[in-house]
Amino acid sequence: MPRLTLALTLGLVLGACSTADSGTKPSPPAGTQTAIVAGGCFWCIESAFDDVPGVVSATSGYTGGHVPNPTYEQVSSHETGHYEAVEVKFDPRKITYAQVLDIFWRHIDPTDPEGQFADRGSNYRTAIFVGDAGQRAIAEASKKAVEDSHWFDKPIVTQILPAGPFYPAEEPHQKYCKKHPESFHAYEEGSGRGPYIEKTWKGKPAIAPPQAKPQAYTKPSDDEIKKRLTPLQYEVTQHGATEMAFHNEFWNNHDAGIYVDVVSGEPLFSSKDKFDSGTGWPSFTKPLAPANVLEQDATGLKTAGYVEVHSKNAGSHLGHVFDDGPQPTGLRYCIDSASLRFIPAAKLQAEGYGEFAAQFAPDQRTPKAP
Numbered sequence: 098m099p100r101l102t103l104a105l106t107l108g109l110v111l112g113a114c115s116t117a118d119s120g121t122k123p124s125p126p127a128g129t130q131t132a133i134v135a136g137g138c139f140w141c142i143e144s145a146f147d148d149v150p151g152v153v154s155a156t157s158g159y160t161g162g163h164v165p166n167p168t169y170e171q172v173s174s175h176e177t178g179h180y181e182a183v184e185v186k187f188d189p190r191k192i193t194y195a196q197v198l199d200i201f202w203r204h205i206d207p208t209d210p211e212g213q214f215a216d217r218g219s220n221y222r223t224a225i226f227v228g229d230a231g232q233r234a235i236a237e238a239s240k241k242a243v244e245d246s247h248w249f250d251k252p253i254v255t256q257i258l259p260a261g262p263f264y265p266a267e268e269p270h271q272k273y274c275k276k277h278p279e280s281f282h283a284y285e286e287g288s289g290r291g292p293y294i295e296k297t298w299k300g301k302p303a304i305a306p307p308q309a310k311p312q313a314y315t316k317p318s319d320d321e322i323k324k325r326l327t328p329l330q331y332e333v334t335q336h337g338a339t340e341m342a343f344h345n346e347f348w349n350n351h352d353a354g355i356y357v358d359v360v361s362g363e364p365l366f367s368s369k370d371k372f373d374s375g376t377g378w379p380s381f382t383k384p385l386a387p388a389n390v391l392e393q394d395a396t397g398l399k400t401a402g403y404v405e406v407h408s409k410n411a412g413s414h415l416g417h418v419f420d421d422g423p424q425p426t427g428l429r430y431c432i433d434s435a436s437l438r439f440i441p442a443a444k445l446q447a448e449g450y451g452e453f454a455a456q457f458a459p460d461q462r463t464p465k466a467p
Contacts, residue, residue, distance in 0.1 A: 129153050130189050132197045133160060133226040133260050135180035136205040137213025140281060141290055142183040144274035145204040151192030156184045157273075158265040160226060166264055175218045182226065184263050190455045194232060194446065195304075198225065198239045203298045204290075207243060208251040215288035226260040233257060234447030242304045248297070314363035314389075314410040322360060333435040334360055334413035337405070342377025345434035353442040353457050355385055355450060359435070361411035363389045364450060366432065368442075369457075374422075374429055379437065381430040382422055385453070390430070392418065406430065 136142040139157035146155035159172050162179030172179045187197055205223050206213060212221035225240075227233040236257045244253050265271070274281040285291040316322075323331055332338035342348070347356070356366040356379070367385040374380035384390040389409045403419040415436045422429030440448055442457035 129186045130194065131228060132185040132187065132194060132201075132232075133182055133228075133263055134185065134198070134201045135161070135182040135222065135224040135226070136201060137181065137216050137221045137223065137290070138284075138288070139181040139183050139266065139270065140273040141285060142201070142204060143272070144281070145200055146183070146185050146197075147272075147274065149192065149200065151188045151190075152197075153186040153188060154184075155186075156263075156265050157270045158182055158184060158263050159220075160184075160261060160263045161224065161258065165262070169267055169270065172220050173218075175220060177220075179220060179264075180222060180224055181220050181266075182224075182263065184265075193451065193454075194235050195239055195451075198236060199304045201225070202239070202243055202304060203301070204294060205255070206293060206297070207253045207255045208249050210254040214290045214293065223255040225255065225257050227257060228260045229443045231443035231446055234444065238447070239304060246301075246304070248301065314358070314361040316361055316411040326359065327435070330359055330435045333433045334411070337414040339416075340378075340433050340435050345378065347379045347434040347437060347439060348377050350379070350439065352439070354440050355445065355453055356432075356437040356439055357450075358389075358408040358411050358413050358415075359438045360413045361408060362438070363408055363410050364453065365389055365408065365415070365437065366430065367453070367456070372423060374431065376431060378416065379432045379434055380422070381432065382426045382428060384430065390415065406432075408436075 134142060143155045143157045146152045158181075159167050159177075159179040160182045162172070162177040164171060164177040164179065167177050167179055171177050172181065185197055187194075207223060210222065212218055213223065225236045227236050240253060240255065240257065243249075269276075282291075317325070319335075322335065326334070329338075329340060333340060350371075351368075353368050355364055355368070357364050364386045365384060366379075366381045370381045370383050370385070372380055372382060391407050391409050393405045393407055403417045406415045406418050407413060408415060413436050414433075416430065416432035419429040419431060420427060440450055442454070445451055445454040445457070
């Protein structure tokens, strides 16, 4: 479409956008997570997430600058530091953060440092705004996957920045593609974005998610185990020693996350099943992955109400299971901290345990002790 026609179309549309949306939006469903991305014109990025399974909402707005509650005109002046951005609320049980970023990449030119297509200026630059260390790890791995794809002959310049306040744009900007489909598609084509996406991204495979491939949990050689573990960890996992009560790493840990075998990394227990047994050792009502926690009744102690437990793949001594635990299982897995490594909920995706991330959605996390 001719540039003059495009300019006239945009001028007519944007001239009316001067008042903030004062309506109250309903709260998102429990467990919803947030991604914030900037990819030039927020109409186009918002539209990319319309009707995507697992996406609860996509809201156009402004972020990254120093002016609170900016208007479109202020942001367009290039003096506020804000980006045109989109806040994506999503259900991590239906779509992962990595998949959200995959959609984002496919609707931008990640090699343009000065804007996007016909839209030039600092407010039209591309960026991923991360909310925590887990999102940063996933975003960095996703960006690296784009770089390693060698699909582009110029550097990938999309920045990864810490998330700050997000300000929803004025109401006329929200769902613009649905309110004015003809004007939107004319803009998308006339700006050059539509043809670029068709030419550059069509047929490209999914961007590799950052979490590790399914792991083969194996036991290293004895020499390797000695190098990696402390003397106490070695004695506990390899020789069945017991550490001191109340003087171990995780007996009083209340953070959300999972516990894995310190030798092999195989997942064992969850903070959601952890309770204060008063014994001074980490205690759980059940395993996170039952197949990875094996009972060994070689001494006949099961008849006395408890039995030793080992990890399946590494054969590490973990501790004992007793039949004096709370309901609903009535069991108490009394485990040595020295046999465990703790993975915080925010790092599950980055460390290859993404399959367990959904159970730690914000509304479900175990609160810390006061």
